[in-house]
Amino acid sequence: MPNSQQGGKPNYKDVLxxxxxxxIYRRKxxxxxxxxxxxxLVSVISGIVVLTSKxxxxxxxxxxxxxxxxxxxLTRYAIVWINENIEAEKHANEVIRKLLRDHNVEVDAIRRPSEFRFGYDRVLMLIGCAAVLSILLVSIVPGWLELVP
Structure with missing residues (x-):
């Protein structure tokens, strides 16, 4: 019977x-x-452009x-939740790295979440700004669609 079923400390493979x-759950x-x-956000941008262009x-x-x-x-709320999941991912990543190091397994192949320079939050911020600007400016500047080829 494995250790995890005997009520003792679970073995490292189960924890891993x-x-x-x-x-995997946090990344998904x-x-x-x-x-x-x-x-x-992209639907809002498209909808505003189409509706105001008519x-x-x-x-x-x-x-x-x-x-x-x-x-x-909405954008800020999504960024907060993504960052919450990134923190949980970092914790899981560190547990995996520690388990592997404790068993003399190379851990350099596993990227830390902080190593990604241009992540979800920055892309959301850019698209969110574009959506807000499209709402605020698209109907203010008449004929702006005629400038777009």
């Missing part, structure tokens, strides 16, 4: 497997949040600021 599953969750929010819909200042505020909130 559980931690690996946590790492980050990706899912990222894709969900980027889809919303000239039939011209949102008033209050509506534009309300939409912009909602998008800022």
């Amino acid at each position: 497997d559980i931690t690996r599953c946590e790492l 969750k980050q990706w899912d949040i990222f894709v969900w929010v980027v889809t919303i 000239g039939e819909i011209k949102p008033d200042l209050v509506s534009r600021f309300a939409m912009a505020f909602a998008l800022v909130f």
